Amino acid sequence: MEKVDYKFWAKYLKRLSSLYVGNNSIVLEVAAGNCNLAKYxxxxxxFYVASDISISMLKKNKSQNLQKVCCDMTMLPFKNKFDLIICAFDSINYLTNRKSVTRFFLEINNILSEQGIFLFDAALERNSYKHQKHAVKKGKQKGVLFNRQSLYLHKSRIHKNIFEIIYPDGNKMKEIHRQKIYPLEFYFELLDKCGLYAVECFNAFTFRNCKSNDLRAQFVVKRKY
Known part of the structure; x- marks a missing residue:
């Protein structure tokens, strides 16, 4: 499947966060998956907490020094405040309706410290069209066959990634990942309604202002009050 350069991604987020918070910060990463970003x-x-809804994903990381919490990003169980909250890899696009994104932003508002920042990135529509050009990918690794189909439904703005894995013994596994590709303006509107605001919105991996026809947006968010 597509390889994510976690080291590169971490370097960008570290540089970005250093403009607002210091090394003494208390950090929460939501939708941390198998903690490959947290590793860097x-x-x-x-203090760094990695959280994810999948306990099996969190267990893939064997580090004894990393704090891990299994929870839903729209129902965060934390009572303490965090100076830096990170949501990477367009995880926000997996919240496929306005109500879920609203709940998530309200949770962030509750646990973000007064001077803290919230970093999240979002895949935009051009990114979906880019992947449509290579809609089907097939391959084989260690005897395991895989097939990925990428399908963007323009009218509903739902992007589906359909994965089929065939093991050497003939067993098959199929997964469908659905993402909602929101317009760029959607995030600004909802942040404002949830007591937050975007300090910056960059074209991801750069420090150039994001445009609606970019592939991915990187938000830097603070509390309004």
């Missing part, structure tokens, strides 16, 4: 970021901060 956690040593740079005083």
């Amino acid at each position: 970021l956690s040593d740079s901060f005083r």
Whole structure:
């Protein structure tokens, strides 16, 4: 499947966060998955918590020094405040309706410290059209066949990634990942309604202002009050 350069991604987020918070920060990463990003970021901060809805994904990381919490990103169980909250890899696009995104932003508002920042990135529509050009990918690794089909439904703005894996013994597994590709303006509107605001919105992996026809947006968010 597509390989994510976690080291590169972590370097960008570290540089971005250093403009607003220091190494003494308390950090929360939501939708952390198997903690590959946390592997490169956690040593740079005083306290780092990696959270994800999948306990099996969190268990793939064997580090004893990393704090891991299994929870839904729209129902965060934390009572303490965080100076830096990270949501990477367009995880926000997996919240496929306005109500879910609203709940998530309200949860962020509740646990973000007064001077803290919230970093999240979002895939935009051009990114979906880009993947449509290579809609089907097939391959084989260690005897395992895989097939990925990418399908963007323009009218509903739903992007589907359909994965089929065939093991050497003939067993098959199929997964369908659905993402909602929101317009760029949607995030600004909802942040404002949830007591947050975007300090910056960059074209991801750069420090150039994001445009609606970019592939991915990187938001830097603070509390309004």
